[in-house]
Amino acid sequence: MAFSTSFMRASAITSRRALAGTIGALALLLAGVAGFTVRCAAAAIITAQNQPETPAAPAPGATPKEDRPKNGSTMPENVKPLPPGDAVSVLGKKVRGANGEDLGLIVDVLVAPQGQPRAAVIDFGGFLGVGSRKIAIDWKALDFAPLVRAGTVGLGLDRAQIAAAPEYKPGPAGADVVMAPSGPSPPADTHK
Amino acid sequence: MSAVLAKSKPEREATAQARRGLDGLNLFVANIQTGFGPFIAVYLTTQGWTQTAIGTALSLGTIAAMASQIPAGALVDAIRNKAVVAFFSILAFSASALLLAIRPTPLWVYAAEALHGFSSCTLGPAIAAMSLILVGPAMLGLRLGRNARFASIGNGVGAALMGACGYYVSEQAVFFLTAAVTLPAVVSLLPLARLREPVSAAAASRPGGHPPRAAVSALLTNRTLMIFALCAMLFTLGNSAMLPLAGNTLTKEAGNFASLLIAGCIIVPQLVVAAISPAIGQLAQRRGRRLVLLIGFCTLPVRGLLFATLDNPAALVLIQGLDGIAAACVGILVPLIASDIAGRSGRYNLSLGIIGLAIGVGATISTALAGWAADVFGTPAAYASLALVGLAALLLAAGAMPETRPPSPESEP
Numbered sequence: 223m224a225f226s227t228s229f230m231r232a233s234a235i236t237s238r239r240a241l242a243g244t245i246g247a248l249a250l251l252l253a254g255v256a257g258f259t260v261r262c263a264a265a266a267i268i269t270a271q272n273q274p275e276t277p278a279a280p281a282p283g284a285t286p287k288e289d290r291p292k293n294g295s296t297m298p299e300n301v302k303p304l305p306p307g308d309a310v311s312v313l314g315k316k317v318r319g320a321n322g323e324d325l326g327l328i329v330d331v332l333v334a335p336q337g338q339p340r341a342a343v344i345d346f347g348g349f350l351g352v353g354s355r356k357i358a359i360d361w362k363a364l365d366f367a368p369l370v371r372a373g374t375v376g377l378g379l380d381r382a383q384i385a386a387a388p389e390y391k392p393g394p395a396g397a398d399v400v401m402a403p404s405g406p407s408p409p410a411d412t413h414k
Numbered sequence: 415m416s417a418v419l420a421k422s423k424p425e426r427e428a429t430a431q432a433r434r435g436l437d438g439l440n441l442f443v444a445n446i447q448t449g450f451g452p453f454i455a456v457y458l459t460t461q462g463w464t465q466t467a468i469g470t471a472l473s474l475g476t477i478a479a480m481a482s483q484i485p486a487g488a489l490v491d492a493i494r495n496k497a498v499v500a501f502f503s504i505l506a507f508s509a510s511a512l513l514l515a516i517r518p519t520p521l522w523v524y525a526a527e528a529l530h531g532f533s534s535c536t537l538g539p540a541i542a543a544m545s546l547i548l549v550g551p552a553m554l555g556l557r558l559g560r561n562a563r564f565a566s567i568g569n570g571v572g573a574a575l576m577g578a579c580g581y582y583v584s585e586q587a588v589f590f591l592t593a594a595v596t597l598p599a600v601v602s603l604l605p606l607a608r609l610r611e612p613v614s615a616a617a618a619s620r621p622g623g624h625p626p627r628a629a630v631s632a633l634l635t636n637r638t639l640m641i642f643a644l645c646a647m648l649f650t651l652g653n654s655a656m657l658p659l660a661g662n663t664l665t666k667e668a669g670n671f672a673s674l675l676i677a678g679c680i681i682v683p684q685l686v687v688a689a690i691s692p693a694i695g696q697l698a699q700r701r702g703r704r705l706v707l708l709i710g711f712c713t714l715p716v717r718g719l720l721f722a723t724l725d726n727p728a729a730l731v732l733i734q735g736l737d738g739i740a741a742a743c744v745g746i747l748v749p750l751i752a753s754d755i756a757g758r759s760g761r762y763n764l765s766l767g768i769i770g771l772a773i774g775v776g777a778t779i780s781t782a783l784a785g786w787a788a789d790v791f792g793t794p795a796a797y798a799s800l801a802l803v804g805l806a807a808l809l810l811a812a813g814a815m816p817e818t819r820p821p822s823p824e825s826e827p
Contacts, residue, residue, distance in 0.1 A: 311462055313459075313462045313463075313464065314459050314463065316460075324581075327456070327460060329459055329464075330464075330465060345456075345459060346665065347665035347672050347673060347676075348456075348661060348665060348672075348676060349577055349661070349673045349674075349676040349677045349680065350448070350451060350452065350453045350576060350580070350677075351451065351453040351455050352451075352657060352658055352661040352676055352679075352680065353658060353660070353662050353664055353665050353672070353676045353679075354661075354665060355662060355665050355666065380670075381669060381670050381672075382669040382670065385665060385666055385667075385668075385669055386666075
């Protein structure tokens with residue numbers, strides 16, 4: 223099974239957005255403000271305390287010189303810089319087909335319990351937001367090479383192949399995932 | 415109308431200018447509203463918003479609109495110059511479009527949604543009230559037919575324009591375009607600036623010069639208003655999820671041309687409204703409101719059954735023509751029947767707010783009901799259940815809704 227990155231699953235039923243609101247949108251308001259952090263690709267990441275590359279806590283006042291950034295402010299010892307281009311945000315990025323056609327926007331990422339991404343959920347089709355469908359695409363079918371350069375993700379499928387796929391429904395029931403035509407099939411069992 | 419003919423030449427010219435202003439206002443306001451629809455979800459997705467946060471923002475807009483229907487109606491009643499109300503509402507639209515374009519961060523988007531929700535509730539009633547002041551209750555049917563024609567042209571052009579802008583330029587550009595369209599809307603408002611609610615001789619002798627207002631309790635216990643609000647709620651409950659459901663079917667079945675066909679499903683009803691609404695307004699004036707109400711309502715169960723049984727993409731677009739007939743009838747009758755009930759009682763906009771709230775509730779439940787029925791029983795069953803609700807609306811209207819057209823010699827030209 224895969225976990226959705228949205229943590230408030232109860233209202234992730236986007237085809238029924240209005241319903242979600244009638245039950246306590248005001249309560250969600252603050253949560254929404256606090257929870258809206260996924261969009262920025264962090265320039266620095268906070269590492270876990272027990273991670274090997276984190277140096278042991280130095281004595282007070284004895285911060286190593288190389289950990290000090292150029293601008294003079296000290297960086298906490300559990301933070302390491304992420305160089306530009308090493309990692310980019312994928313939420314809201316356009317997916318383009320082999321001929322450059324618009325196949326929709328990435329709205330969610332499904333990850334395995336071990337943390338590996340398994341599928342991207344795309345919002346496909348529609349006009350001015352009417353009639354779009356959510357479809358899960360196998361992570362391995364996606365080409366992230368154009369992401370840094372053009373801000374888009376490639377997918378070697380055409381519209382008809384995606385349209386025929388079953389709609390993705392959030393929840394614990396699992397999902398059917400669209401694969402690349404000749405791509406390697408992911409293991410059926412998540413515990414490899 | 416004899417009252418108009420008796421006026422001097424400059425007064426007649428001013429009236430003609432005001433009528434053209436009202437045409438333009440309906441056109442541009444409908445244009446503005448296109449960008450604020452389901453497209454906001456697409457735009458916020460491109461800004462990296464999670465689906466949860468988007469759901470919160472849209473729900474906030476819905477709640478703001480529903481909560482402000484009745485207070486907004488009362489507010490518009492209390493302000494004599496409706497053009498001022500319309501001006502500030504359009505200004506609020508402009509502000510919320512710019513907020514969405516420039517600051518797509520949660521707090522500002524929530525503010526924009528709330529602002530848009532509230533000002534929608536003041537603008538609609540203000541336009542209806544200006545129409546009533548301009549032509550009087552006897553000719554209101556014809557005027558509302560004309561309003562509906564210009565609004566549907568605005569909707570259709572807006573959908574095409576905003577769709578192209580989102581596709582060829584950027585999602586953000588749609589909101590800059592929306593903000594830009596508020597300028598011609600304000601210009602259209604200029605000749606309407608001198609409109610005032612007519613003051614009766616009795617009211618003029620009173621210190622404030624305001625006409626005495628009917629009691630709110632009289633409105634809330636008005637049986638006809640309550641039946642009509644219930645009819646409007648049931649109709650919207652059966653109606654509003656049908657287009658998204660049809661769009662979903664098209665995305666699944668129609669392959670490469672799906673987006674174009676969905677655009678057709680949005681634009682075809684607008685073409686029908688533009689073509690028939692003046693005739694519908696005339697029909698309501700000559701033959702009465704009940705006939706028009708029943709014509710509009712009977713298209714909904716038929717449309718639901720056709721959607722449930724046919725899935726040919728071209729057929730779906732043609733069936734949407736029925737939506738145009740219903741939209742023309744309901745769009746004209748809501749402000750017209752409210753005028754019959756509360757026209758010059760000083761509570762016209764409050765009664766529009768009550769009907770607006772009923773429609774808002776219907777629309778909200780509709781999406782939830784159709785989504786649930788489609789998940790559990792499949793799409794044809796979802797169409798069928800919406801058709802059943804439409805049938806209930808038709809039966810209620812046929813059985814309980816009285817004719818509200820005032821008996822007046824002026825209504826027969």
